[in-house]
Amino acid sequence: MSLLAKTAQNTVREVILDAAGRAVASGALPAEPLGGFIVEVPASRLNGDYSANAAMAWARDLKMPPRKIADILHANIDISATVFDRCEAAGAGFLNFYFGPSFYAGVLTEIREKGADYGRSNIGGGKKINVEFVSANPTGPMHMGNARGGALGDCLAAVLAFAGYSVSREFYVNDAGNQIDKFALSLDIRYRQLFEGEDAPKMPEDSYHGEDIVQRAKEFAEMHGRSYLDKPEQERRGALVDYALPKNLAAMKENLAKYRIEYDTWFHESSLYESGELKDTVDKMKSLGLTYEKDGALWYKNAEILAAILAKQGKTPEEIEKLELKDEVLIRANGNPTYFAADIAYHRNKFEARGFDKAIDIWGADHHGHVARMKGALDAIGVGGSRLDIILMQLVRLTRNGEAVRMSKRTGKAITLVDLLEEIPIDAVRFWFNLREPATQMEFDLGLAVEQSAKNPVYYCQYAHARICSILKKIEAECKVRRDCTKRELEQLREPEERELIRHLSTLTGEIEAAALNYDPARITRFLVETATLYHKFYNACRVNCDDEAFMQARVTLCVCVRDVLRNVMAMLKIEAPESM
Numbered sequence: 001m002s003l004l005a006k007t008a009q010n011t012v013r014e015v016i017l018d019a020a021g022r023a024v025a026s027g028a029l030p031a032e033p034l035g036g037f038i039v040e041v042p043a044s045r046l047n048g049d050y051s052a053n054a055a056m057a058w059a060r061d062l063k064m065p066p067r068k069i070a071d072i073l074h075a076n077i078d079i080s081a082t083v084f085d086r087c088e089a090a091g092a093g094f095l096n097f098y099f100g101p102s103f104y105a106g107v108l109t110e111i112r113e114k115g116a117d118y119g120r121s122n123i124g125g126g127k128k129i130n131v132e133f134v135s136a137n138p139t140g141p142m143h144m145g146n147a148r149g150g151a152l153g154d155c156l157a158a159v160l161a162f163a164g165y166s167v168s169r170e171f172y173v174n175d176a177g178n179q180i181d182k183f184a185l186s187l188d189i190r191y192r193q194l195f196e197g198e199d200a201p202k203m204p205e206d207s208y209h210g211e212d213i214v215q216r217a218k219e220f221a222e223m224h225g226r227s228y229l230d231k232p233e234q235e236r237r238g239a240l241v242d243y244a245l246p247k248n249l250a251a252m253k254e255n256l257a258k259y260r261i262e263y264d265t266w267f268h269e270s271s272l273y274e275s276g277e278l279k280d281t282v283d284k285m286k287s288l289g290l291t292y293e294k295d296g297a298l299w300y301k302n303a304e305i306l307a308a309i310l311a312k313q314g315k316t317p318e319e320i321e322k323l324e325l326k327d328e329v330l331i332r333a334n335g336n337p338t339y340f341a342a343d344i345a346y347h348r349n350k351f352e353a354r355g356f357d358k359a360i361d362i363w364g365a366d367h368h369g370h371v372a373r374m375k376g377a378l379d380a381i382g383v384g385g386s387r388l389d390i391i392l393m394q395l396v397r398l399t400r401n402g403e404a405v406r407m408s409k410r411t412g413k414a415i416t417l418v419d420l421l422e423e424i425p426i427d428a429v430r431f432w433f434n435l436r437e438p439a440t441q442m443e444f445d446l447g448l449a450v451e452q453s454a455k456n457p458v459y460y461c462q463y464a465h466a467r468i469c470s471i472l473k474k475i476e477a478e479c480k481v482r483r484d485c486t487k488r489e490l491e492q493l494r495e496p497e498e499r500e501l502i503r504h505l506s507t508l509t510g511e512i513e514a515a516a517l518n519y520d521p522a523r524i525t526r527f528l529v530e531t532a533t534l535y536h537k538f539y540n541a542c543r544v545n546c547d548d549e550a551f552m553q554a555r556v557t558l559c560v561c562v563r564d565v566l567r568n569v570m571a572m573l574k575i576e577a578p579e580s581m
Contacts, residue, residue: 006509011082012039012050012097019076020054028072032061048088048096049103049503055093066093104499105490107506111561112484119508119568124165124516130350131157133362134256135172138248139183140210142255142417144396145364148442150417151433152393153362154261155521158572163516168264168356171256172346175245176270177339182207184237187244190217191236195226216244255418260426260574272345277353278337281345281381282330290380296333300340303327305376328373340370344377351383360519362391362438391519394441396433401447424449427575431458434525434573452581457529461566462578464532468563469579471544475556478545482556489554497538498558504534505565521573528569535562 016037023029037054055070062069070089077087077095085100111118133153136146154169161167174180186208193200194217203209220228220243228236249266256263272278285291285300292299303325310320330341350359363370371392375385398405398415405415420429428449435457436442454460475482493502508527515523544555570577 008083008099008103009039009050011084012052012095013037015077015079015082015087016052016054016073016095018078019073020058022076023072026076028076029064029069030062034058034061042096045500047090047094049084049099050097052095052097053093054095055089059093067091069093070095099499099503101491101494102487103506104493104502105487107502108490108493108557108561109487111505111564112557115564116568116571118565119512119572120162120164121509121513122164123513124160124163126164126166127357128168128355129160129165130168130170130354130356130359131160131362132170132172132359134261135174136252137174137179138245138252139174139179139186139208140212140248142252144398144415144417144420145393147259147417147420147429148396148433149362149364149393150256150259150261151430152391152438152521155430155434155524155573156360156362156391156515156519158574159512159515159521159524162512162572165516169262170265170267171263173249173266173268173270174339175268176273177337177342179339180241180245183244184241186213187217187220187240188233188237190214191221191240192229194218194221195229212248216240216247219247220244255421258421258426259417260430267346267349269342269346272342272349273337277349278342278345281348282337282341284381285330285344285377288381291330297329298331300328300330300377302373302376305380306372309372309376309379340373340377343374344381347374347378347388348381348383351378351387356387358387358389360389360391362393365392365394365439368392389519391438393438397441397443399443399445399447405446427462428456428458430573431461431525431575434522437520437522457525458575459581461528461532461570462576463581464535465563465566465570465577466579466581467539468535468559468566471559472556472563475545475552480545480552482560483553485550485553485557489550490557492551492554493558495542497534497541498555501531501534501538501562502558504530505561508565508569524569524572528566528573531562531566531569535566 020029020034024031035057037052037057039050039052042048042051055073056066058069059066067089070093073095074087074089079085079087079097083099083103083106084097086098088096088098090096114120131153133156134142134146134150136142142150157167157169186203189201189203189207190213217240220240223243224239228239231239253266282291282298286298290301290305292301304327306323306325307320310323311317328340329338331337347359350356367390371390374390375388377385378388379385424446432444432449433442448456449458450456452459454463472482493499511523511527515521538558542555544552544559546552546555567577
């Protein structure tokens with residue numbers, strides 16, 4: 001909600017408490033300690049702009065019927081110096097407050113004064129938040145999950161920043177460990193197949209079979225020919241990785257930049273090895289008695305740690321036993337750390353080395369089982385698992401004309417981020433991937449995403465912005481000079497469509513705060529759609545370029561405010577706000 005709307009909500013509470021004080025002083029209510037009560041926006045505006053349940057909350061303490069208390073409070077309420085023009089006692093004892101013209105004028109004035117900062121708040125208090133998203137293995141192209149995670153993570157980071165947090169966007173580069181060994185093996189076999197033909201080894205089933213691996217091997221062969229066939233296997237594989245990995249990372253950065261995503265940090269897993277942080281973390285876990293050795297490997301007592309945590313949460317031994325908790329390997333028998341060990345060290349780095357107050361990771365839903373293990377390990381080493389929040393993101397189903405789309409023109413397999421961005425405008429991709437909450441499976445209609453009609457929500461929102469720009473240009477073309485309106489002129493905006501639209505604009509800050517607190521940037525996309533809907537409704541009901549100059553200026557101001565709010569939100573979502581369509 002806007003500053004004015006927040007103030008109005010607090011005003012309701014204050015005038016009710018003041019009325020209670022006067023009623024007690026006059027003897028109309030007994031002098032008893034009074035508890036809290038709720039002030040909220042009612043489901044129907046017929047019941048006011050704000051409604052309070054004070055009478056019902058106090059009925060037991062005052063030993064009086066709620067409706068009688070409400071009538072007494074109503075008789076003592078003074079709203080003369082507020083943005084409300086009336087209050088009613090209703091139903092079983094609700095107190096309903098209705099905005100007056102000064103509220104609507106005040107909202108528009110606030111939007112004009114704050115401009116690009118309208119909607120910002122400081123609920124974050126400058127706390128440092130790390131948002132890690134996409135973090136795709138650099139061993140192949142990015143897929144649909146990465147596409148959704150990219151839009152979600154980038155928009156969430158923007159929402160958090162708007163809400164007053166100090167936000168850092170991060171990509172975790174898995175450039176060490178088992179997946180790089182597999183990457184090296186795959187490149188090596190493809191390189192050898194180019195020269196050895198039938199004598200070359202076959203690709204193992206669990207290696208990387210993508211066309212991108214073949215392409216990198218061919219590029220390497222064009223540079224070095226057969227020369228690396230005579231070199232030791234380890235040296236050849238190292239050279240192949242040293243060539244292919246930077247190429248893949250550069251392509252990732254280029255494609256993500258095309259997707260309008262810029263990271264503050266590209267954190268390399270290999271740095272944990274080089275700095276000694278991974279070893280130090282494992283050593284710390286050993287010293288805390290969290291590990292044991294078996295079959296030549298080092299294991300983490302995951303089952304014991306999680307069982308203790310679950311017991312504290314009230315789970316019975318029988319319930320815990322049914323979960324079949326298992327321990328986790330930290331260091332394999334061959335001496336190589338597991339991904340889990342590196343992940344613990346990585347998150348420890350976020351909190352202890354870099355001082356983030358909170359880390360938010362966006363993972364695919366298939367990582368569900370990893371959440372408790374990770375948070376439990378952070379608790380066990382004293383970092384605090386509660387400082388890590390995981391957003392589990394569901395899958396995307398691509399459709400066209402009601403039919404599922406599975407094939408890629410590039411690879412013959414899953415559609416990649418590059419495929420998607422070549423077919424669908426970036427505005428539409430970013431918008432559609434933020435239409436649903438992360439935990440909700442979503443259907444992406446490729447046909448609808450490019451349709452230029454009101455059925456396509458991103459087109460619908462952009463058209464609202466373009467329509468306003470067109471109206472303003474037409475008025476200027478008629479030599480009608482726009483000017484600032486007085487408060488009295490803005491108070492003329494009393495049509496239901498005008499007030500509904502202004503009231504909606506007043507909720508932006510509250511929506512941003514809720515989106516930040518709930519990690520749900522889809523709220524902002526929905527706000528954008530509702531803004532466009534209400535503007536089109538206003539446009540169809542109210543003539544802007546009318547003969548009454550003062551009235552025209554007031555409606556022009558409303559149009560400018562809607563344009564600015566649309567522009568602010570689209571900028572947050574990194575969606576273009578066109579002036580013509």
